[in-house]
Each structure stands twice: as structure tokens, then as C-alpha cells.
Amino acid sequence: MLKELNPLLHSELRLALMSILIGLEEADFSYLKEQTQATSGNLSVQIEKLSAAGYIAVNKSFRGKMPRTVCKITEEGKEAFAEYVETLKSYIKL
């Protein structure tokens, strides 16, 4: 019996966000938007979901007068991502 893939990560945009953040120390909203080509609204919703699950830490600040949202993967997020990849391997029998 194959283990179920983590439903929170098994969505295109959330998986893309986690894949970006796993390789970086941190990234801001504009960078994530550029890399994923997602709309601002959708991106905000997905960031919120990952943050609520404790997979990413979100820090909101200002640079000059412009608001800036910076995201960083947490230890819990790294573990969930590693587990997701392991489960994925069992599905495609790597």
C-alpha cells in the first residue's frame, strides 16, 4: 500500500514555492511571483496556507515606503518536503 502524498504539498503552486525556498536562505514576494508566474492573490493565499502549516516563516516589513514580504522555509517545512520527495520516489519506484 503506497503512502499518501502530503496534500498540502501536492499542489502545483505550493510545491513550486517549497522547491524554490528549499534552495534559498530567503526570498521575497516579488521574486517568488516572478519565478512561479502566479498571480499576486493566488500567491498570497498559498503562502498563507504554508505559513499556517508551519512550513514557512513569513516576515513582513517595509523597505522605505514599500511593504516587503520575505519567506523562509522552516525546519518543519524541510522535513515535510524531504518526506514528500521520499513518498514520491516510492510512487515512481526510483
Next chain:
Amino acid sequence: MEEKQLNEKESLEVISNMIKATQNRFTQNAGAPFLVWGYTTVLSSIAVWFAMVRTGNYWWNMLWFLIPIISFPVMMIYNRKQESGAKTYVDSVINKIWIVFGSVGFLVSLVAMFGGYINMQLPILFIVILLMGMGTTLTGMVMKFLPCTIGGALAILLSFLCLIVHNWNVCLIFAAVFVVMMVIPGHILNCKGKCDAKRA
């Protein structure tokens, strides 16, 4: 990209594409910090050498302060313009390397400049090259950029020349070492950044 459910193959594709997109590439003008510090140091060293040989007045040593006076503001403007919105682990390690080596270099320079009042003599040019050479070598190793590693290592070896030469020509050695350690690797890094940008 949307909130779409994926099959296993699509999941793998998303992971691989996103990891590829964030892979460490050399950005355009990545060599700018080396060029700013390198050229300012070379020009200041030549200015000190010229003034000291011509006049013999020790106050011309104040020209060394041109290095931080010019380089710090230029680097602050550069950093503000260059921010990409993402910080890699490599960026973070390189920043920390230069905070440590830069601070120690600056502190030692101040002690050397004013240490004469408490009878303390330091071979400052030797120490500065050694510190900056170590910083450059480590930066090259972290970035996996050979010209930087070689430039830094050569600077460490050449630093000992500053202990052998006991006249103002030591400033010219100092300038030449900075050309090898920062100016040449900086230009190569910029060329590589341009090539990577064209390929992307």
C-alpha cells in the same frame, strides 16, 4: 501557475524546474565589489607612494582613508541596486566572511596608524594583504570560482614580499597584489556573469 493537483511525474517536473531556476548563477556585475575595492586600493596605494617619495611627509598616509571613504558609499549604492529579492546560502556565507575579515582589517589598520603613539609597530601592509587574501580565497572556494581562489592564494604568497621590502616601494607591491587578488578576478567574474545572463 495555479493551485492544481498534480500527478507524480508533474510533481517531479515542478521540483526540478524550480530548483533549476534558483541554481547559483553568477549574476551580472557580480565582480563589482572586487573591482570597487580593488581599483580604489590600487589608486590609493599609488597616490601614497607618489606623495611619500616626492615629499617624505608622513601625513600623506592619510590618503589610505580614501579606500573606505570611496568604497563604502559606492558599495552601499551598488547593494541597494543589485538586490534580487532572493538570498542564497552562498550569499550569506560570503557576507559573513567579509564582515569578519573586513572588520579585522579595518581594526588592525587603525591600530597600525595610531599605534605609534604607544610604541606599537605593525607590518600593516603585510597583515592587510594576508587578511584580504584569506577572504578572497575563501570567497572563491565558496563560490566555486577558481580565478578568485587562485588570486587570493597568490596574494597570500606575495604578502611576504612586504616584509622584505623596507622602503616606500612596498606601496607598489601592495597595489600590484590587489590587481592580482581583486581586479583581475573581478573582471573575469563580470565576464562570466554576462555570459550566464546571455545563456539564461
